Amino acid sequence: MRTTARKSRRAMTFAVVAALATGLLAGCASDDDDSSDGGSSGGAGGGGKTTLTIGTFGTFGYKQAGLYDEYMKLHPDITVKENVTTRTDVYWPKTVTRLQAGSGTDDVQAIEIGNITDAVQTQASKFVDLGKEVDKSQWLDWKLKQATTKDGKTIGLGTDIGPMAICYRKDLFKKAGLETDRAKLAEQWKGDWSKYVALGKDYMKKAPKGTKFVDSASSVYNAALGGESERYYKDETTVDWDKSEGVKKSWDVAMEVATSDMSAKLKQFDKAWDQGYANGTFASVACPAWMIGYIQEKSGKAGSGKWDVAAAPTAANWGGSFLGVPTASKHQKEAIAFTKWLTAPEQQAKVFAKQASFPSTPSAYGSLKPKAETAAYFSDAPLTQIFSDSAKTIPSQYFGIKDQPINTAITDIGILQVEQKGKSPEQGWDAASKEVKDVLGQ
């Protein structure tokens, strides 16, 4: 009895140790893979397989649209591996340190629009000039300009852009006695975000129990700001965030939302926000094209046919990314070819079909078709039409080097204080100012 007990205990210990050890070894092994890949392809000309890694954040939709599989089928000697970091704010610092160390980067790195100026101004030497490799006229002018340095080096190719629309719950609008036809709604708020907010006040008068008009004041702010020609910087050297007309106008609209109880007070991309979609706690949301896929995923089957899409008050852009090839990439040639292929109009159209991320290459616009399922989900709204109309008139915006932290200071400090803590708009602005000064080191 004794001995068997001891034996089984020993076996148990052995099992635990073995499990831990294999775990550790597995961790090491995956690291080894990366380095040995570099070595093998360097030595072998065509025999060995080349592994291309692509670093992305959030959901790019390439995997979902089957683009990696397709590329591997077209190029049997290449294996594609995607390294996803969910959060942009974690992804970029990590990427920057690796770029500067000159090692550890992926062969292709995605760059978010909020970081593109940072990349252009400080990391340009660490990226391959992709402008020489492609026909630059394929892209929207302003999109290309954002990724191009002063001396004409294009460090990233545009992927999607975020033309704006309003997604709304037809059923909730109806219950609150509002118009539900998308064309008439678009007409009602055309030209000015404060008209959209005014409609929100009407909604709240007869709002179905437990629902609000919008998800958050910050989302209205971001949407409105995306339609202004000036953000936080006038040009490369002048930060004029507190004098910018665009910021002031967008702030005022956001304050109207924050002080009139029409917001569900959620923070975008928080878990609670996702639940808000699932439970239908807000009736409308400023809706860049990439949000379409998100809504479908989070609202689930129950939301199908209840959502509709109408043109936004102003043509605006929110978000969008680029793909760049670091000079530290061990397979530069293959990586460039891969990036060219991924960002080509045909591939962008495929991502739109699956994920509704909107192409930055206008020649794709003629052939855009969302999946039948997606169209049905949004009450057969003409998604292609709405988003391409918006895309064509988006003003060109300059993103400053600290654009992202400044934006965070305004939305997550200034607006949130007014929205959640009942502070006055002046107090909120002061708090945001203090924060921005800290960001800029003033």
Next chain:
Amino acid sequence: MTVSKEALAQSASSAEAAPSDKEGAARGTHGRGTAKAPDSWRSRLYRWDMKASPYAFISPFFIIFGAFSLVPLLYTAWYSLHNVQLSSLDTQTWAGLDNYTNLFASDFFWNALRNTFSIGLLSTVPQLAVAIWLAHMLNYRLRGSTLWRVVMLTPYATSVAAATLVFALLYQPENGMINWAFDLVGLDPVNWKESDWGSQFAISSIVIWRWTGYNALIYLAAMQAIPADLYESAALDGANRWQQFRHVTIPMLRPTILFTVVVSTIGATQLFGEPLLFGGVSGSKGGSEHQYQTLGLYMYDQGWMIGNLGKASAIAWSMFLILLVIAAINMLISRRLRKSQ
């Protein structure tokens, strides 16, 4: 097994004996008045081995410590005296003590320091008190005591991320389970994310939940080392369980309590994961009024969100100095306690 043990013992005793033998021999030769015999190559090697080997044996720790703790520590100090941006690590300009003076003039820093202490107190005090109470309960004969001990340790084994995500859902202002329970008993809902004390309490509760079992096991181990006759004689004197706990258990546990206080204080000063994840998106701000931004979060925000590595390094060093001060205070207190005993 036994054979190798004997061999070990033998070698150990011979190793201890060796130097004295040698000395004796040397003295002996001196005593005879002859010239000092030149050490043989073998014995010199042997002596060298005796001196150097222990260092070689402990060196892995110190090499790793040096490479991964000391060098970064000193490098951080170097950074903290420069203007360094995350986006251009190659260009550093000398800033002297500017980063520190900026830091000490900044409200955000003092706010973070205050929060670190208040969250630290809110989490450490109840956590240790509950841990002692739990350990005391477990110290009695219980059926399935191993099971209880394992259960107590499970929160500690849970990852911070998983635990915090669950708690964040429970503490949601709308649709959260805690506010729902508040509603049932007729209390007003609390905005756990944005209110000052509410958010700090929520974060403390995550820390308490994770670490109480861990500390309870440490206390339990110490309690079991307390001789049973102390309790017996106390019982003979008519002390009830509470009196036994107060007059026997607590005094005997004093060194252990001090140890857990030190460890928990250091943990509280470095609190980072829980508030970051609790805040969700842009969690490094610690709420819209920085109401739960700890020093760790402030450092992360400055360094990785804003990209101001010089200032972040200055925060890191300030934290380090604060920890040294805390350690010194702890030492003073423990010395006092030892004297008073």
